[in-house]
Amino acid sequence: MSWTPEKIELLTSLWNQGWTTARIGEELGVGKNAVVGKAHRLGLPKRPSPIQRRAEEAEQKKAPAPKQQTKGISIFDLGAGMCRWPFGDPGDEDFHFCGKKIVPSKPYCDEHCAQAYLNGKNPREDNPPAHQGAGGKGPQAAAKK
Numbered sequence: 611m612s613w614t615p616e617k618i619e620l621l622t623s624l625w626n627q628g629w630t631t632a633r634i635g636e637e638l639g640v641g642k643n644a645v646v647g648k649a650h651r652l653g654l655p656k657r658p659s660p661i662q663r664r665a666e667e668a669e670q671k672k673a674p675a676p677k678q679q680t681k682g683i684s685i686f687d688l689g690a691g692m693c694r695w696p697f698g699d700p701g702d703e704d705f706h707f708c709g710k711k712i713v714p715s716k717p718y719c720d721e722h723c724a725q726a727y728l729n730g731k732n733p734r735e736d737n738p739p740a741h742q743g744a745g746g747k748g749p750q751a752a753a754k755k
């Protein structure tokens with residue numbers, strides 16, 4: 611088999627896309643070794659071997675993820691006068707409460723009172739406002755037009 615410019619181009623492109631040498635060989639109808647040899651002769655950049663890649667991934671997993679510090683407070687810290695709006699699911703490690711100053715006689719802060727109201731809104735209160743009539747003009751004003 612000869613390396614036509616088209617095949618070399620395909621090899622280069624597939625190589626750069628990260629295809630395995632075996633897959634590229636299949637695509638081009640040549641053996642894996644021919645692909646490796648040709649890539650070497652073409653001076654294509656060496657790709658990390660799968661083993662190296664796995665090591666890198668493991669390294670990344672080991673790196674500590676930036677832990678999000680919870681700004682809220684736990685149920686143990688929740689006192690009187692503090693917003694008890696929950697964040698997350700109970701049982702979650704970062705489950706916490708809002709803890710802001712509550713609106714007097716309400717269990718939540720301003721913001722969460724508004725949210726609670728929206729969520730618990732009675733659909734029947736959603737009726738569109740009554741249509742404005744002709745106002746003070748009356749039917750005569752409309753008829754003049």
Ligand SMILES: [Zn+2]
Nearest residue numbers: 693708719722
């Ligand atoms: Zn709140």
